[in-house]
Amino acid sequence: MKKKILQCACAAMLLFTGCYKDDINGLKDDINLIKEQLAKYETLLNALNSRLYITSYETTGDKYIITLSDGTKLNVGNSPAFITVGANGNWLIDGIDSKVPAQGDQPQLSIGENGNWAIDGTDTGVKTNTTVKAGVTSIMAIVKANELMTFIFSDGKSIQLKSTAPEVNITTPIGGFVFDKMKWIKIAATVKYDEGAAYSWTLGTDTLSKTQELLHVFAKPGSYLLKFSAKNGIGTGQQEIVVTIKDKQYTNGVAKVFEYLPAPGQFVNTLPAWVTGEDQEALNAKAENALKDNSLVHLGGFGGYVVMGFDHTIVNTPGENSFLVKGNAFNNWSEPGIIMVSYDANGNGLPDDEWFEIAGSEYNHPKTVKNYKITYYKPDENKIKTPNNKYPYLTDTTYIKWKDNQGKSGYLSKNSFHNQSYYPQWKGDSITFTGTKLTEDNVTDLSGTGSYFVSPAFAFGYADNWGNGDDRAKIKIDWAVDAAGNPVKLKGVDFIKVYTGMRAEGGWLGEISTEIAGVDDLNLK
Numbered sequence: 001m002k003k004k005i006l007q008c009a010c011a012a013m014l015l016f017t018g019c020y021k022d023d024i025n026g027l028k029d030d031i032n033l034i035k036e037q038l039a040k041y042e043t044l045l046n047a048l049n050s051r052l053y054i055t056s057y058e059t060t061g062d063k064y065i066i067t068l069s070d071g072t073k074l075n076v077g078n079s080p081a082f083i084t085v086g087a088n089g090n091w092l093i094d095g096i097d098s099k100v101p102a103q104g105d106q107p108q109l110s111i112g113e114n115g116n117w118a119i120d121g122t123d124t125g126v127k128t129n130t131t132v133k134a135g136v137t138s139i140m141a142i143v144k145a146n147e148l149m150t151f152i153f154s155d156g157k158s159i160q161l162k163s164t165a166p167e168v169n170i171t172t173p174i175g176g177f178v179f180d181k182m183k184w185i186k187i188a189a190t191v192k193y194d195e196g197a198a199y200s201w202t203l204g205t206d207t208l209s210k211t212q213e214l215l216h217v218f219a220k221p222g223s224y225l226l227k228f229s230a231k232n233g234i235g236t237g238q239q240e241i242v243v244t245i246k247d248k249q250y251t252n253g254v255a256k257v258f259e260y261l262p263a264p265g266q267f268v269n270t271l272p273a274w275v276t277g278e279d280q281e282a283l284n285a286k287a288e289n290a291l292k293d294n295s296l297v298h299l300g301g302f303g304g305y306v307v308m309g310f311d312h313t314i315v316n317t318p319g320e321n322s323f324l325v326k327g328n329a330f331n332n333w334s335e336p337g338i339i340m341v342s343y344d345a346n347g348n349g350l351p352d353d354e355w356f357e358i359a360g361s362e363y364n365h366p367k368t369v370k371n372y373k374i375t376y377y378k379p380d381e382n383k384i385k386t387p388n389n390k391y392p393y394l395t396d397t398t399y400i401k402w403k404d405n406q407g408k409s410g411y412l413s414k415n416s417f418h419n420q421s422y423y424p425q426w427k428g429d430s431i432t433f434t435g436t437k438l439t440e441d442n443v444t445d446l447s448g449t450g451s452y453f454v455s456p457a458f459a460f461g462y463a464d465n466w467g468n469g470d471d472r473a474k475i476k477i478d479w480a481v482d483a484a485g486n487p488v489k490l491k492g493v494d495f496i497k498v499y500t501g502m503r504a505e506g507g508w509l510g511e512i513s514t515e516i517a518g519v520d521d522l523n524l525k
Contacts, residue, residue: 052068052069052070052072052161053068053069053161053162053163053164053193053195054066054067054068054069054149054161054162054163054234055067055068055069055193055195055196055197055232055233055234056196056232056233056234057149057163057233057234058233059082063075063076064076064080064082064142066142066149067196067233068161069193069195069196070195071195071196076139076142076151080139080140080141080142081093081094081109081117081128081129081140081141081142082094082141082142082144083106083107083109083141083142083143083144083145084143084144084145085102085145086102089101089102090102091107091119091124093117093124093126094126094129096126098117098119098124098125098126099124099125100119100120100122100124102145104145105143105145105146105148105150105160106143106145106150106152106158106160107119107120107143108120108121109140109141109152111128111140115127115128116128128140138153138154139151139152139153139154140152140153140154144163147162147163147164148160148161148162148163149161149162149163162193163234164193164234164235165193165230165231165232165234165235165236165237166191166192166193166194166197166230166231166232166235166236166237167191167192167193167237168189168190168191168228168229168230168237168238168239169189169190169191169239170187170188170189170190170228170239170241171190172241176242176244177241177242177243177244178243178244178246179218179243179244179245179246180245180246180248181218181219181220181221181245181246181247181248182217182218182219182248182250182312182313182314182315182492182523183217183248183312183313184215184216184217184313184343184344184347184492185214185215185216185217185218185243186213186214186215186347187213187214187226187241187243188212188213188214189212189213189214189228189230189239191212191230191237193232194212194230194232195232196232196233197230197231197232198210198230198231198232199211199212199228199229199230200228200229200231201214201216201226201227201228202226202227202229203224203225203226203227204225208226212230214226214228215345215491216491217313217315217491217492218243218245218315219315219317219523220245221245221246221247222244222245223242223243223244223245224242224243224244224245225240225241225242226240226241226242226243227239227240228240228241248312250310250311250312250521250524251310251311252520252521252524253291253292253294253310253518253519253520254288254291254292254308254309254310254518254519255292255309255310255311256288256308256309256310257284257285257287257288257291257306257307257308257309258284258307258308258309258350258351258495259280259284259305259306259307260283260284260286260287260288260297260305260306260307261280261304261305261306261424261427261431262298262299262300262304262305262424262513263299263300263301263302263303263304263374263376263431263433263500263513264300264301264304264376264400264412264422264423264424264511265298265299265300265301265304265412265422265510265511265513266414266415266417266418266422266510266511266513267298267300267418267513267515268298268300268304268420268421268422268423268424269420269421269422269424269425270298270418270420271290271296271297271298271515272286272287272289272290272297273286274424274425274426276425278426279426280426282426283424283426287306291306291308291516291517291518291519292518294326294517294518295517296328296515296516296517297515297516297517298513298515299337299498299499299500299513299514299515299516300422300424300500300511300513301376301402301412301500301503301511301512301513302372302374302433302435302437302499302500302501302502302503302512303374303432303433303434303435303499303500304433304499304500304513304514305433305497305498305499305500306497306498306499306516307351307495307496307497308495308496308497308498308519309349309351309494309495310494310519310521312521313343313344313492313493313494314477314492314493314494314496314521314523315491315492315523316477316478316490316491316492316493317523318478318489319476319478320476320522321471321474321475321476321522322474322475322476322477322478322493322521322522322523323474323475323477323496323519323520323521323522324468324473324474324475324519324520324522325337325339325463325464325473325475325496325498325516325518325519326468326516326517326518326519326520327463327464327465327468327473327514327515327516327517328464328515328517329457329464329465329466329467329468329473330467331467332454332455332456333454333455333509334455334456334457334458334462334464334465334466335455335464335465335500335502335512335513335514335515336360336438336457336458336462336463336464336465336501336502336514337462337463337464337465337498337499337500337501337514337516338357338358338360338435338436338438338462338463338498338499338500338501339357339358339360339461339462339463339475339496339497339498340355340356340357340358340496340497340498340499341355341356341358341477341480341490341493341495341496341497342354342355342356342493342494342495342497343490343491343492343493343494343495344494344495351494351495351497354482355483355497356480356481356482356488356490357436357480357481358461358462358475358477358479358480359461359479359480359481359485359487360458360459360460360461360462360465360479361458361459361460361461362438362439362458362459362461363436363461363481363485365438365439367439367441368436368437368438368439369406369436369437370436371405371434371435371436372404372405372406372434372435372436372437373404373405373432373433373434374402374403374404374405374432374433374503375402375403375404375430375431375432376400376401376402376412376423376430376431376432377400377401377402377403377429377430378400378423378427378428378429378430379399379400379401379421379422379423381421385399385414386398388413390450391450391507391508392416393415393416393417393507393508394413394414394415394416394507394508395414395415395416396413396414397411397413398411399411399412399413399414399422400412400414400422400423402503404503412505412511413505413510413511415508415510417508417510418510433499435499435501436501437501437502437503438458438462438501438502439502440502440503440504440512442454442455442456442458443455443502443504443505443506443512445507450507450508451507451508453506453507453508453509455504455506455512457472459472460472461475461479462501463498463514463516464514464515464516474522477490477492477493496519498514498516499514500512500513500514501514
């Protein structure tokens, strides 16, 4: 008998223990649910107090993901109803017509004993899928109306946040938007409720920009209807404006030289001529005058450069040739110069914005060296010369020392045809240049005796590479790449920099040194 009593007691204890565990687990679940709902309530209250607004919402399974203007994402689960206003003016519950006319920003919502949604006490006939647990205040519906999103809680309370498409305003100046052709236009849109918004400026079916501020250039005069749009997860705000582009005459050539610095070379100090006492500004001016006159300017050996500007923007017409850098190349004698381009992004008229390289035919050649750096050292003009006895026209083969970042060094030779100093006399004891170096393998002595050197042209994309009348000398802005080698889409360029792209010598012809004689904008006929 005692044994049976003990068995019954143990069974009762096990049953009680099992029930107790279930109750504890259920209580923990309720606490976690309450914490979760309180967190949502707190998030919405903080958003309301911080004047945040809703930028987008999406559905995933039985949840809604609401994104706030500070980037916070709110997950609303338990299948809350999503209520909107239909085209017929009635409240729609999860897309189903409630037959109840919409009034105000939110309906008076409840769940009837039959499990249907009721609005203003009227049974809508729409079944609820929302889970509402006794004692737990949860979001049972989300209402989107009148640019507001209302979160309705099961205890009857609600929180409203702004839920709207971006609001766009572009103020038209007195006289309208009027600009000259081939000049940058800047137009800024003011946008409210634009957190996370995507922008676009369009002309017909063409997208001109994907930024809030339009920076564009038109090649031809006319009247253009532009549309600005700002789109977020709620909707799109937009405004159209008319832009008038006036005709204007420009000089087809170089208008300004910002800097001229040749590397050592046989025509340095003569093209253009340096006079004792002249400084960098004086040589800039001389180079400018020469290029305005379409006369040759000598850039010397690798790295020597000139930076040029124009009285207008050279517009990029995609797929078309854009400009020509004139040189003095001839058959089997090319002295290719690397071409860099830039546009006046900050509008200050100076070449201090990002530069882009015109990726010519050798840009990806395995023997092309990116970020090549070379330093030339000012020579002692009175040192003992070391002529080449085999080639008497080389009067000093150890004239100007150079050293590069590839572990190589050597000398630039002096020849009997040019006796002046080859080093830019207005500079200090050394000068350093950095850039893309092309292979010198093409520079060869076909005679074997030093009498016939050739330097064949590369396929395309360089200055002083093909004769000026050859189409292969023309440059497309489409070829521009950034510092990482990524193609870029430039609308136009305001500045061009050319520097000698090889470190090589051609016997009696001297060092490979780019010469240029101006720039033609191929848009100007």
